[in-house]
Amino acid sequence: MISHLLSISDLSKDEALNILDTAEELARVTETPVKKLPTLRGRTIVNLFFEDSTRTRISFEAAAKRLSADVINFSAKGSSLSKGESLKDTALTLQAMGADGVVIRHPASGAAARLASQKWMTGAVINAGDGTHEHPTQALLDAFTIRQHLKNSSGDLSDLSIAIVGDVLHSRVARSNVLLLSKLGAHVTLIAPPTLLPVAVNSWGVEVKYDFDENLDEYDVVMMLRVQRERMDEAFFPSEREYSRRFGLNGDRLSRLSEKSLVMHPGPMNRGLEISADSADSRKSVIVDQVKNGVSVRMATLYLLLGGN
Template sequence: MKRHLLSAADLARDEASRVLDTAEEMLGIAERPIKKLPTLRGRTVVNLFFEDSTRTRISFEAAAKRLSADVITFSAKGSSVSKGESLKDTALTLQAMGADAVVIRHHSSGAPHRLAGAGWTNGAVINAGDGTHEHPTQALLDAFTMRRHLGDLAGKNVTIVGDVLHSRVARSNALLLHTLGAHVTLVAPPTLLPVGVEHWPVETSYRLDDSLEKADAVMMLRVQRERMNASYFPSAREYSRRYGLDTARMDRLPEHAIVMHPGPMNRGMEITADVADSGRSVIVEQVTNGVAVRMAVLYLLVGGATTEEGPA
């Protein structure tokens, strides 16, 4: 793998497959009596979060600790950042502490690229979500979950539904799934599709019902109210009626199809409670798989893995 993981587009097909194969082995660690590997003993992983997060932060913490790394979690709230310290000064401080990897979530798109390219840190930089840009490890765990249920993703049809405009998850999934050979359809109101989406390696549609019968996986995106500063649709009820996944729509999916959501969910809006809790839902499994995938990323970037063999 490359030195950093900043975008899903950074991964060639063989590199993405290697991460997923490594994650398959990491998943077995959770079944051991002692759920740890010594791979990153003596290494320091810093979680640098300028934006609120629960799932991603805890997932990276669990992944690093299961690899025996020392973990420092840095939250912007209550830190010197809230007093005006810049990203550069924060990064230089962490470098002075000997950070071997910096996992960064930032509200500004491009912040991880800036951190990686400016020479402020010698460690690997992993993008844990930047603005409305990308979230590559989420795309990897989504692909990992799909592969476990659907097999090889080449030729599979994946439908991603909802607030594509504000979703870094949608962008990263579109790029990674295309790399892995899947066909991606983005379904959203016209107001929630970004400018330039016609240049993405996807098809687009304004009608969810047209995309159900052929879908091998349906991923519902959260309506990100905190990122919205205008009315992108008439009402929550109208959005749910046209783009929400309920039991009637789920029943139109092929028998093998799975239902996904990156979380957290707005139950009753983009997905109903009965669908979220159904046997087709793999939403809780995505959380479990997230730890294994992030272990794989840290192992490959920080652990110095240079062979094709998996972890011991």
């Protein structure tokens, strides 16, 4: 097993499946009255958030606490981080405090990898989102949720057709998901306006489409991405109305999806922009499952990184 979780590309298919299988057993345990396991008693996990995030931070916090670890939340606002302390000094501080694991969210791509590679600290580093690069635990919880609903006999995602729709350019969720879902055997299609696709998307080895309506009934999963308005400092599309009309999941498109298909969204949603309220709340929507599964997948990640050694 790897010693940090920085990128999906560091994981082999077997390692990824091992995380999902472990999460599945942990999910079963947490469904019983027993919500707490003693496994990481006495270990300290620091949530180091240089960027606002409520759901990811509380999901990691819940996961760590269910494994009996001590959790320290360290967010940029109102801390030494906002006073300009460098990543290195922060890491040295965490090392001095004896952090066994650090969950890091940072606006710069590669921040987690830098923290892991510089030997400033000995603890395991988990990337909880670095810039527009990756968000591996989100991809793992998405794969877990898909597998939960559309399980095949091989235990992976082979023969599934998955559409990832919207702001791929700014989305670390999309990048991690493309890597993981392809690794697990799924056929991934990216659907976005050309302005919201990365320049190098041709090298990702996935299908790219500009028309959401084409063969809409062939997707097993439709994963909507949040339009990241806060990362947009210029016009990427003419108007929100036009974006919504061409790339939003509305009631009409929802009705044209196949019977067993799933609707997913990593949250937080811009209801009415990339996804309509009736789609988000429909029977096909597994958005609430994604949140719930996030805790199990993060428990599995923490256990596999910190439980041994």
